[in-house]
Amino acid sequence: MNLTPASELSLRELSTLFSRSFEDYFVQVPDSPFLFDARMRSEHISLADSRIARVGGEPVGLVLIARRGRMSRVAAMGIVPAYRNRKLGGAILGPLMEESRARGDTRMVLEVIEQNTPAVKLYERLGFQRVRRLVGFVGTPAPEPATLEEVEPVECARLLPEGLPWQLAPPTVAGLAVPVRAFRLGPAVAVLGDLSAPTLALRAIAVEPQVRGKGAGSKLLRALASVHPGKPLSVSVIVPEGPCERFFLRAGLTSPRLSQQEMAHFA
Incomplete structure (x- = not known):
């Protein structure tokens, strides 16, 4: 080889x-x-x-x-x-x-499906350490009509915090292009995948720091459900357990069976 x-x-x-x-x-x-x-x-x-x-x-x-x-x-x-x-x-x-x-x-990172035991063991043998568990979500939020403003994905990237996994990090979201679309509702911005797909793929969502925890993000999810009636909303298995996880659960989404481990190898 x-x-x-x-x-x-x-x-x-x-x-x-x-x-x-x-x-x-x-x-x-x-x-x-x-x-x-x-x-x-x-x-x-x-x-x-x-x-x-x-x-x-x-x-x-x-x-x-x-x-x-x-x-x-x-x-x-x-x-x-x-x-x-x-x-x-x-x-x-x-x-x-x-x-x-x-x-x-100084660091090499990766994500591996947690249920893929042979792959997890391989990475551990190579010296990778588990950093955190990543989860995904699927469901249909209760619809609530609202007027959305279309913006560029960079508007969401500017609001994302540091320390997110690679696929959720600001540079990744800022680099997304058509057919990806982004929409704002007040202080909240969401980035979606191809709108013609049967499932509405949520690539990222963020809220202006001064109003976080006051329901703006959930309101945006409900507005998206209203604009796309009948389409389930899905979030890839790249969300860290913790506050982000609780946000999606409160919005009525559930976690699928698969999860991931974010792992890192330090020089």
Whole structure:
């Protein structure tokens, strides 16, 4: 097995390999160059630092590495079904951890589905430590009509606190582009995924600091439910347990079965 830069493959080839590497996984990944490109841009994935795993020249897996400042993130690591259970995971990720240290990163982070016990154990063997548990939500808030103002996602990003997981962090939200849309109701702003999808994907929600805890966020969720009647609202499994979790539960959403562990390796 050898590793080559992901930048050697076309966007089309990367999208297909990405999808194949997550076949029969807990969460299915569509083969969509458009979505793959959007993810790279918003999450700051570096194809020069990402790697393709090859056996006999054939691509059998990939690791996507994102970078911000002196921190890097394993945005995804997958292996095609025919080459799983061959202990390739550590052989793939180990060299990338060395590259991260060599370029001066102080931390490498990742998220792993908590129910994926072999993957959690692999990362722990490599020295990653559990940081916090991440959860998601789904449900339909009680609708309450209100007039929404469409704004740019950066308006939400400016209101988000520091210390959020990578996919919820201000730089990620600020980098989201069409078909993602953002809407404001008073001091609250929400960012949504493709509005034509059967489920309303809430990418982020934030409230101006001086009025947090006074119901503005919940009111915005109810307004969105009114504008999109019958559509369930979903939040990816990237929300830290704690105050954010309680906000969604109070709004009438429930947590699905899957959860994630955010893990970190410190240089």
